[in-house]
Amino acid sequence: MKGKVVLGAGFGDEGKGLVTDWLCRHCEQPLVIRFSGGQQAGHTVVANGLRHVFSNFGSGTLQGAPTYFSRFCTIEPIGLCNELAVLLAKGVQPLLYIDAQCPVTTPYDIARNRQQHPHGSCGVGVGNTLNREEQYYSLTFADLFSPWVLQTRLDLLRTFFYKEYAAASVEAFLDCCAAVVSSPYIRSTQGLPPGFSDHIYEGSQGLLLDQHFGFFPYVTRSNTGTINAVALHGSRELEVYLVTRAYQTRHGAGPMSNEHLPHNIKANPQETNVCNSYQGEFRRSLLDLSLVEYAINRDELLRSTNNRHLVITCLDHVQDEYRFTWQGSIIFCNNEAEFVRRIAATLGFSSVFISSSDDGMGIKLF
Incomplete structure (x- = not known):
């Protein structure tokens, strides 16, 4: 190859x-x-x-x-x-x-990123996502294929890791998660x-x-x-x-x-x-x-x-x-x-x- x-x-x-x-x-x-x-x-x-x-x-x-x-x-x-x-x-x-192991960025990751960006961040939550993963609050692409797992992980994130950003809306995020897993243009591997x-x-x-x-x-x-x-x-x-x-x-x-x-x-x-x-x-x-x-x-x-x-x-x-x-x-x-x-x-x-x-x-x- x-x-x-x-x-x-x-x-x-x-x-x-x-x-x-x-x-x-x-x-x-x-x-x-x-x-x-x-x-x-x-x-x-x-x-x-x-x-x-x-x-x-x-x-x-x-x-x-x-x-x-x-x-x-x-x-x-x-x-x-x-x-x-x-x-x-x-x-x-x-x-x-x-x-399947790709970490998924949530609206909570983005909200924290955009409030705390003193070092020139792009504001799209990449660093916050990776930091969260290292602290065991994981959400990966494989999780999107199980609605209960996805919702449970989001609830735990909001309650324990991102409680100060609990007001961030996840409605559009959940809609897009469903669209991604059903799209003919996107495949899990x-x-x-x-x-x-x-x-x-x-x-x-x-x-x-x-x-x-x-x-x-x-x-x-x-x-x-x-x-x-x-x-x-x-x-x-x-x-x-x-x-x-x-x-x-x-x-x-x-x-x-x-x-x-x-x-x-x-x-x-x-x-x-x-x-x-x-x-x-x-x-x-x-x-x-x-x-x-x-x-x-x-x-x-x-x-x-x-x-x-x-x-x-x-x-x-x-x-x-x-x-x-x-x-x-x-x-x-x-x-x-x-x-x-x-x-x-x-x-x-x-x-x-x-x-x-x-x-x-x-x-x-x-």
């Missing part, structure tokens, strides 16, 4: 959805596997004349690739139903496999579904938001590196695609280098999420290769494998802005080709892909 992992090199928004869609275009029977995070992902894909932001489905959906949400991911039934309706309205019929030629492991947030080597408390409650993908694949025989924009971004609160340096990076008029009421503003600065190198070195497979590629996206946003920083110094480049070559050489990548387009067709080998 061929396995390819798509990782973000920074704080997210690197273009992981773009790369996942592109990889699916070049596979005979791909399966997109979500191996971290959950419904807080926002991966924009432009393909086949459509534009869609994927949160609850994999970014290969417009290429007809099914999605598998692994046990490492949360699911949120209301958001899932809403996104399914949007896809169907666009003429897309997705197929989503959900592992125990482990990876068989019958696919390629496993495309689609990362969620970037490496610098990893819960273990990001900058706590401004991190996600997930392993955003390769560790979960290795566990699911059953081996380290994975091809890694490390994705970075041609500049650095961060959405919301938390440290980000190079913000003191002036720049004229072009704003993308179609940026997916410029301002989120819970995360905060979208921020940009010059690309910091020392931070990218740090992220690479913290991931065991990424730093040791030779089967890896660098993907640099959004090059059209840095016209006349061919600079990056390395070990505290600004590195000036004369043109795009020199810019890409020096980034690849500094990070030790011999295989590089570039993109200046929102469409996966725009990715090309450098």
Whole structure:
């Protein structure tokens, strides 16, 4: 089984959805596997004349690739139903496999998240869901198939774990749970579904938001590196695609280098999420290769494998802005080709892909 992992090199928004869609275009029977995070992902894909932001489905959906949400991911039934309706309205019929062990986000998780979000949370309850699971107040996808079990677990959550949020309504949540388990587009599974030629492991947030080597408390409650993908694949025989924009971004609160340096990076008029009421503003600065190198070195497979590629996206946003920083110094480049070559050489990548387009067709080998 061929396995390819798509990782973000920074704080997210690197273009992981773009790369996942592109990889699916070049596979005979791909399966997109979500191996971290959950419904807080926002991966924009432009393909086949459509534009869609994927949160609850994999970014290969417009290429007809099914999605598998692994046990490492949360699911949120209301958001899932809403996104399914949007896809169907666009003429897309997705197929989503959900592992029976996937933790389920409830309205109580979201209510607490939205009241307590000092660290730039997306406000969709992923971290609260995972924290609750660790404290034995579990609700998984398998539970949705038994109405009595589902209602009993919700009652116990409200009574003992989330009593201060007892007023949160669960009516729409229960309706969507019923819709999810009866949907012909959603299937429950125990482990990876068989019958696919390629496993495309689609990362969620970037490496610098990893819960273990990001900058706590401004991190996600997930392993955003390769560790979960290795566990699911059953081996380290994975091809890694490390994705970075041609500049650095961060959405919301938390440290980000190079913000003191002036720049004229072009704003993308179609940026997916410029301002989120819970995360905060979208921020940009010059690309910091020392931070990218740090992220690479913290991931065991990424730093040791030779089967890896660098993907640099959004090059059209840095016209006349061919600079990056390395070990505290600004590195000036004369043109795009020199810019890409020096980034690849500094990070030790011999295989590089570039993109200046929102469409996966725009990715090309450098």
